[in-house]
Amino acid sequence: MTLTFDHPALLYNGLDEYTSVVGAYVRSAVTSGDAVMVAVPEVNLTPLRDTLTDVRAEVVFADMTVAGRNPGHIIPGVLLAFAARHPGRHVSIVGEPIWPSRSAIEYPACATHEALINAVFAGRDASILCPYDVTGLGQDALADAWRTHPVMITREGRRPSPSYADPIETADRFNQPLPAVPPEADIFPYATAQDLSRVRAFVADRARKAGLPERRIDDAVTAVNELAENSIAHTDGAGSIALWSEADCLIVQADDHGIFTDPLAGRVLPPLNVPGGRGLVLVNHLCDLVRVHRRPDGTSIRVHLHGLQL
Structure with a gap:
């Protein structure tokens, strides 16, 4: 049938x-x-x-x-x-x-x-x-x-x-450029797996200072760690995190020079016997909005987490 x-x-x-x-x-x-x-x-x-x-x-x-x-x-x-x-x-x-x-x-x-x-x-x-x-x-x-x-x-x-x-x-058609990262954003570069612990600490510190509730700080840290880990695993390794707040929202953007080729990444879980491929699904689950922009020279992924306590 x-x-x-x-x-x-x-x-x-x-x-x-x-x-x-x-x-x-x-x-x-x-x-x-x-x-x-x-x-x-x-x-x-x-x-x-x-x-x-x-x-x-x-x-x-x-x-x-x-x-x-x-x-x-x-x-x-x-x-x-x-x-x-x-x-x-x-x-x-x-x-x-x-x-x-x-x-x-x-x-x-x-x-x-x-x-x-x-x-x-x-x-x-x-x-x-x-x-x-x-x-x-x-x-x-x-x-x-x-x-x-x-x-x-x-x-x-x-x-x-x-x-x-x-x-x-x-x-x-909807692979549209993201609004510019504001000049006041905090920037953190990374290049190797040894940098991931510092990426997590950076996100936790800035999210707490911005007023993100404790229950959501773990979401932010986990999501950004997945993005940085993907950069290190699937590109030349060099990338950066930009973090800032707007209204009640914490925003984090990960930029690297990898070419995002799978349009269904983050939408479909791979079979259980296939390793990897679940990071962006997790990011989509944890964040209130995920925008992906495939640039000619790489990829930008921006995540939003609402609930800042101002």
């Missing part, structure tokens, strides 16, 4: 249309015996859950503003994790990773996620419906929805997207 993956985008206008169309999708999936998850922002989650009282017990609900706060975590930590809990069953998921209050710095990671779903789930027995708010989102985001989804659902019905393109090439 050939397994097919269905990845439509729903362009919805208003809450009534949202709950009607998404509710019908969920009920149909439950009736078909699918494993069903709804992962959408809380503003839509509560009214949708309230309209699904007849099938609510058969559905897993998740607030995407929490579970998907980092778009890079959604594929491994939400979608694939749910599918793995239901081997042998068709899974139907409502996933809404892009909403109007997503920031401009988050958006390229969101659009990259939407494109790469098609590569990760190709050949899997799954359906993922992605709602898009046509009144709250800008025209660029709606145009990207047509590029990243093979099928679109509008008021006129369901039809193939004429703008859909190869998911890897589409994801590469």
